[in-house]
Amino acid sequence: MKRRALWTALLALPLLTGVSGCRYGGDGKPSGMTEAAYPVRGRVISVDANTQEIMLAHEAVPGFMEAMTMPYKSVDAAALGEVHPGDTISAQIVVDKDSDGDFHHARLRNIVIVGQARPDAVPQKQYHVPQKGDAVQDFALLNQDGKVMHLSDLRGKAVLLTFIYTRCPLGDFCPKMSRNFAEVNAALQKDQAAYAKTDLLSISFDPVYDTPAVLRSYGGAYTGKYTQEKFDHWQFAAPSKADLPAVEQFFNVGVTGSGTQIQHSLSTVLVGKDGRILDWYPGNDWKPAEVVQAMETAAKA
Structure with a gap:
């Protein structure tokens, strides 16, 4: 991972966190500013409970x-007790953007531990990082029709799968993944040969709420066919509550919280016709057009 020297990064910090001359409204945000959020992934260098800061060595944040x-300040003080130096986390960098396009008051929210440095850290999970060539485990899922399906049922097709939950309120997370999948689905319909050799699968990590009926309604809304959707190319499914941890760990999906307050990372995987991983997209910056091209290539293999 390419990184600037620490002192260079710290020199840039006032641009992000400086509030000189800013006036704050009753909600604690600078007046005249809009909030922007960007997904980030990185390794924790240190945690300071007194200042509520996490020193993070992170990957590039597109845009x-x-x-x-x-x-970075942590919006959630409780997260500071769970995060340890050496942990890999996914989160959102939240900033206030002024009318000149400058950013202020950088902080972290929706922190999820996706790789642990200490065995006593919470949550106690060992995440598998999807790698090209890895054989996908044959998980069982309950789909929108109330039928049990296995990932092995999709062998012989190139499969794009992602993770969502239907109550997700963050536009850049589950809704964006579902919009991207809708775009991929529509594009593949234009190439019937590729369409016949591909499948899409959205997997919920909220199986208690996301019942087959809920998934059917949610899926029909995103395909635009609503109650007329047959789900013959894009399925929606969820593992059992008992199997959920194993699914999350294999596909490197960090999930904490419950109900409408679930915090999670993103994971989208392209699986080849032989059931092995062709590519992994861990964020929300992948482009549907590029994935469509990759799926068409995989369908011909």
């Missing part, structure tokens, strides 16, 4: 900044 190491 925002290059890879660097710098401190």
Whole structure:
């Protein structure tokens, strides 16, 4: 991972966190500013409970900044007790953007531990990072028709799968994944040969709420066919509550919280016709057109 030196990153910090001359409204946000959020993934260098800061060495954030190491305030104070130096986390960098396009008051929210450095850290899960060539485990899922399906049922087709939950309120997370899948689905319909050799699968990590009926309604809304949707190319399914941890760990989906307050990372995987991983997209910056091209290539293999 390419990173700037720490002192260089710290020199850039005032641009992000400086509030000199800013006036704050009753909600605690600078007046005249809009909030922007960017998904980020990185390794924790240190945690300071007194200042509520996490020193994070993170990957490049498309559309925002290059890879660097710098401190961020944590919006959730409770997360500071769970995060340890050496942990890999996914989160959102939240900033206030002024009318000139400058960013202020950088902080972290929706922190999810996706790789642990200490065995006593919470949550106690060992996440598998999807790699090209890995054989996908044959998980059982309950689909929108109330039928049990296995991932092996999709062998012989190139499969794009992602993770969502239907109550997700964050536009850049589950809704964006579902919009992207809708775009991929529509594009593949234009190539009937590729369409016949591909499948889409959205997997919920909220099986208690996301019943077959809920998934059917949610899926029909995104395909645009509503109650007329047959789900013959894009399915929606959920593992059992008992199987959910294993599914999350294999596909590197960090999930904490419950109900409408679930915090999670993103994971989208392209699986070849032989059931092995062809590519992994861990964020929300992948482009549907590029994935369609990759699926068409995989369908011909």
